[in-house]
Amino acid sequence: MRRGARLLLGNQREGALYAPTVLDGVTPDMPPVREETFGPVSPIITFTDIDDAIRISNGTAYGLSSGICTNRLDYATKLAQELHVGTVNVWEVPGYRIELTPFGGIKDSGLGYKEGVQEAMKSFCNGKTFTLPR
Secondary structure, three states, X not given: OOOOOEEEEOOOEEOXXXXXXXXXXXXXXXXXXXXXXXXXXXXXXXXXXXXXXXXXXXXXXXXXXXXXXXXXXXXXXXXXXXXXXXXXXXXXXXXXXXOOOOEOOEEOOOOOOOEOHHHHHHHOXXXXXXXXXX
C-alpha cells in the first residue's frame, strides 16, 4: 500500500468472491481502520497496552461488533466494558448471537436499532410512562 501497510495474504477477487486479506503495518488513520470494510480484511495494528488498544478501537465513527482473542479474563472484561460497540465476542465469530439477545451496532454502524426477537417485539409496542403524585 502507498502509506506503508504490507499485503501478507489475499486481495484477490474471483467474480463476487473476495479472498481473505491480511494487511500488516496498518495505522489507525488508514482506510481499512477508518472505514467499515464488510469484507474478510484483517488489518494488523500494533499498540502499546490494553488502554492504547481501546483508544484505537474507540477512535472510529463505527461500533458494530468486536472480536477479542485473549485468555485473560481481566482483559476480556475491561474490553467488554470499555469498547464502544454493539457486540463484544470473546473467542467467537462476529455474527454469533442468540435470538433473544439484542444485536446491532452503535455510533454510525448498524440500522439505528437493535435486532433480535425481543427487540422486534418491542418495535410493535408503544411504551408509556405513568406517574402519580406521592
